[in-house]
Amino acid sequence: MNAATISAEPGQRRDFARWRRRSRLIRRLRILLPAAIALILLSMAGFVVHATVMGGRAPPSEGDEPIQLVNPRFVGRDDKGRAFVLTATVAVRDENDYQRVVLDKPTLILDEEGANPTRITAKSGVYREDRRVLNLDGGVKMNGSNANFDTASSIFNTATGELEGQGQISGVGSLGEITAKSYGVYDKGERLVFKGGVRGRMNSK
16 A cells, blocks of 8 residues: 655645744743733833832922012001001011011001101011011111111000010200110100100200
8 A cells, every 4th residue: 555645735835824923922922921910010010119219208398388478568647646657678587487477678657647647667577466666676777757776675555555665775856966775756756755865965945
């Protein structure tokens, strides 16, 4: 008998080769896909940890900074209805004490609506909203119709409208030159009271 020879057709060989390639691809994907997923999960976990750590070290945002006003203008009246105006270059509310407002180069105008308003300027100031008291410090200058004085500090009570100060004061009033250790301004600036080592030189008529 003649031996039988079995051979695959060219088309069958091509199909078999494609099947083998797909089989190898599938085996590779079964290895690569889980590895890729694991890598992605690790990257996400690392990002979350990094964001958490860096977020805790981040500096305070602008919302945490003290409230600051540029060229503020405060308008009010004392208990007798007399108007006063307080302005400043910058006003910053104390982040540790909400009732305390720090002022840079404040200017206070007493009895603004009157015929003879009094103007007080200083290098710095602090206004307590709860006490309604304004403290002025550094190169305080008071200018009014009846007097022009320089002093170290002044305290203005926005409730009573009274201005008082401790420290050397010197200047020129309607009657002449005067120096003292303390003073008070009352009745819309019409009455000035000086105390402590008062010295003056009266103007001759």
